[in-house]
Amino acid sequence: MNPSLWMEWAPLLWKGLVTTVQVALLSGVVALFLAVLTGICRLSKYKLIRGIAYVYVMLFRGVSLLVLLFWVYFSLPALGIEFSAISAAVLAFGLNYGAFGSEIVRSSILAVPKGQWEAALALNLTPAQRMFRIILPQAVVRMLPPINNLMIELLKATSLVSFITLADLTFQSQILRGQFFGNTIELFTIVLILYFILSSCITLVARLLERKLSAGRM
Amino acid sequence: MELDWEYAFSILPTLLKGLKTALYATVVGFVIACVAGLVLALLVRVRVKVVKWVTNAFIEFVRSTPLLIQLFFLYFGLNKYFQLSAFTVGAVALGIHYSTYLAEVYRSGIDNVEKGQWEASRALNFSKGRTWTSIILPQAIPPILPIMGNYLIVVFKETPLLAGITVLEMLTRSKNILSRDWKPFEPYTMVGLIFLVLSLTMAIVFELMERRMNRRFTK
Numbered sequence: 001m002n003p004s005l006w007m008e009w010a011p012l013l014w015k016g017l018v019t020t021v022q023v024a025l026l027s028g029v030v031a032l033f034l035a036v037l038t039g040i041c042r043l044s045k046y047k048l049i050r051g052i053a054y055v056y057v058m059l060f061r062g063v064s065l066l067v068l069l070f071w072v073y074f075s076l077p078a079l080g081i082e083f084s085a086i087s088a089a090v091l092a093f094g095l096n097y098g099a100f101g102s103e104i105v106r107s108s109i110l111a112v113p114k115g116q117w118e119a120a121l122a123l124n125l126t127p128a129q130r131m132f133r134i135i136l137p138q139a140v141v142r143m144l145p146p147i148n149n150l151m152i153e154l155l156k157a158t159s160l161v162s163f164i165t166l167a168d169l170t171f172q173s174q175i176l177r178g179q180f181f182g183n184t185i186e187l188f189t190i191v192l193i194l195y196f197i198l199s200s201c202i203t204l205v206a207r208l209l210e211r212k213l214s215a216g217r218m
Numbered sequence: 219m220e221l222d223w224e225y226a227f228s229i230l231p232t233l234l235k236g237l238k239t240a241l242y243a244t245v246v247g248f249v250i251a252c253v254a255g256l257v258l259a260l261l262v263r264v265r266v267k268v269v270k271w272v273t274n275a276f277i278e279f280v281r282s283t284p285l286l287i288q289l290f291f292l293y294f295g296l297n298k299y300f301q302l303s304a305f306t307v308g309a310v311a312l313g314i315h316y317s318t319y320l321a322e323v324y325r326s327g328i329d330n331v332e333k334g335q336w337e338a339s340r341a342l343n344f345s346k347g348r349t350w351t352s353i354i355l356p357q358a359i360p361p362i363l364p365i366m367g368n369y370l371i372v373v374f375k376e377t378p379l380l381a382g383i384t385v386l387e388m389l390t391r392s393k394n395i396l397s398r399d400w401k402p403f404e405p406y407t408m409v410g411l412i413f414l415v416l417s418l419t420m421a422i423v424f425e426l427m428e429r430r431m432n433r434r435f436t437k
Contacts, residue, residue: 062414063410064377066378066379159286163382170290173290
């Protein structure tokens with residue numbers, strides 16, 4: 001235990017933490033967007049749309065995330081498609097976690113009681129109104145706990161960006177490891193705790209949302 | 219530019235060596251996860267509050283932090299005192315990380331065993347150990363086997379992280395090939411395809427298994 005050392009580490013770790021949060025937020029938004037989009041497409045009445053969404057889910061759930069990240073960042077430029085490190089990361093994480101989220105969205109929509117669909121139909125609502133005003137708001141409440149877990153998995157996965165030279169929390173901890181050989185246990189314990197705090201923030205937000213969205217519903 | 223098949227096949231033997239390491243790490247890691255996961259699931263049920271609290275806190279903490287940092291913690295930190303090989307540390311880290319996930323899976327399996335089974339076991343005057351080994355676990359585990367199978371796939375897909383601690387799995391080997399030949403497209407594409415084919419094949423196998431289980435266990 002050496003608090004004076006911690007003060008020395010703090011600026012770098014803080015910079016890394018900010019990058020980690022940025023990557024996590026951006027990829028989180030992309031992943032959620034893709035999850036809702038493809039989750040709804042999985043339930044489309046058109047076979048082609050269902051098929052495309054299904055292939056997307058199978059494909060991106062089957063790949064290994066780190067390999068996907070390497071492929072997007074190092075291999076795609078050979079085809080003339082180049083990404084900055086952060087866009088490569090956001091793309092790879094968004095695609096991968098969007099596929100996992102897609103299943104959550106789909107199953108939560110299917111879990112909305114049938115009477116709700118029938119009631120919406122009886123009220124002569126358009127398909128879009130039915131989905132966005134009746135079904136989704138109820139499905140979202142069911143989605144929150146599994147989406148919370150998904151976002152924590154995503155946050156953990158952001159540590160992989162250190163492999164493609166993005167200076168996130170993990171990357172900075174690796175740099176500090178090179179300078180402070182004798183204190184690696186302390187260093188990584190602090191980093192683990194920082195990640196744990198970030199995860200707890202996600203859970204906190206999810207709980208608050210859950211309370212807010214389920215008010216008057218359950 | 220497209221995939222140069224001849225080149226791709228020329229690097230395949232090296233990649234397959236990496237695959238062997240990855241599969242080996244998967245199996246060792248998964249076995250550790252299964253055993254440690256069961257221990258955690260049982261510890262959570264212990265009646266002593268401290269044990270329960272500490273176990274839950276451990277599960278929560280390990281699940282909420284990145285495997286990569288745990289690898290660094292174990293390999294660059296703790297391993298100073300043990301001097302184990304990178305492979306061993308990697309497999310242990312995979313095992314510990316996923317034991318916390320499997321603990322949840324076991325918990326759901328155990329919770330699904332009907333209460334009457336516990337009562338019957340007590341009525342037959344079975345000891346605690348015997349209750350677990352011949353009544354509860356044989357009924358709790360078969361229904362959760364497909365879910366455990368899915369975690370086997372997850373562990374397999376996480377093995378590239380071991381590149382972070384210098385284990386010579388597929389990604390490390392691709393990086394080495396890349397720094398030799400400087401053709402960035404083929405190695406990672408091949409590794410990606412190998413992962414895709416293997417994990418989809420395993421997913422299909424476990425899905426079939428799940429269907430058979432459902433038929434057997436739904437009354």
